[in-house]
Amino acid sequence: MNGSQLRTQLGVAAASLSFALLTACGGPTELSDESLTESVKGRLQAERSLAPFDLDVEADDGVVTLEGTVEAENQRMEAERIARSTAGVRSVSNEIELGDSPPAVGSPPAYAPQAPPVDTD
Numbered sequence: 001m002n003g004s005q006l007r008t009q010l011g012v013a014a015a016s017l018s019f020a021l022l023t024a025c026g027g028p029t030e031l032s033d034e035s036l037t038e039s040v041k042g043r044l045q046a047e048r049s050l051a052p053f054d055l056d057v058e059a060d061d062g063v064v065t066l067e068g069t070v071e072a073e074n075q076r077m078e079a080e081r082i083a084r085s086t087a088g089v090r091s092v093s094n095e096i097e098l099g100d101s102p103p104a105v106g107s108p109p110a111y112a113p114q115a116p117p118v119d120t121d
Helices: 005-025 031-046 071-085
Strands: 056-060 062-069 091-098
Touching: 031 056, 031 071, 056 071, 062 071, 071 091
Parallel strands: 062 091
Antiparallel strands: 056 062
C-alpha cells in the first residue's frame, strides 16, 4: 500500500467516524424544542392565509404538534406542510380543527348591547 492509498483510507475512516459521531449526537442542525417551536410559529405567522389564526405549536424531540382552529381544510393542510418542511422537524401531529373564521381587525363585537325599548304610551 503506497502513501496515497493510506491517506485515502485514513480520510474515509475519519469521515465515517465523524459522521457516526454527529449522527449519534443529533448532528449540528438539531434544534432545541424551544427553538423548533419558535421556528415553526414564525413560519406559520408569515403565511398570509394563516396569519389571522391563533395556532398553537409545541415541539417535543422533533415531533411538532399543531393545535387551533382554521376556516378551511386547505389552511389546515398548509399549516402541516409548513411545519413538515421546517428544518429539524421529524414528524407532525396535526390536531388543527375546522371552525368559524376569526373576527376581522376592527370589526364590532359579535354581541353589541342595545338600548332598552322606548315606551311610546
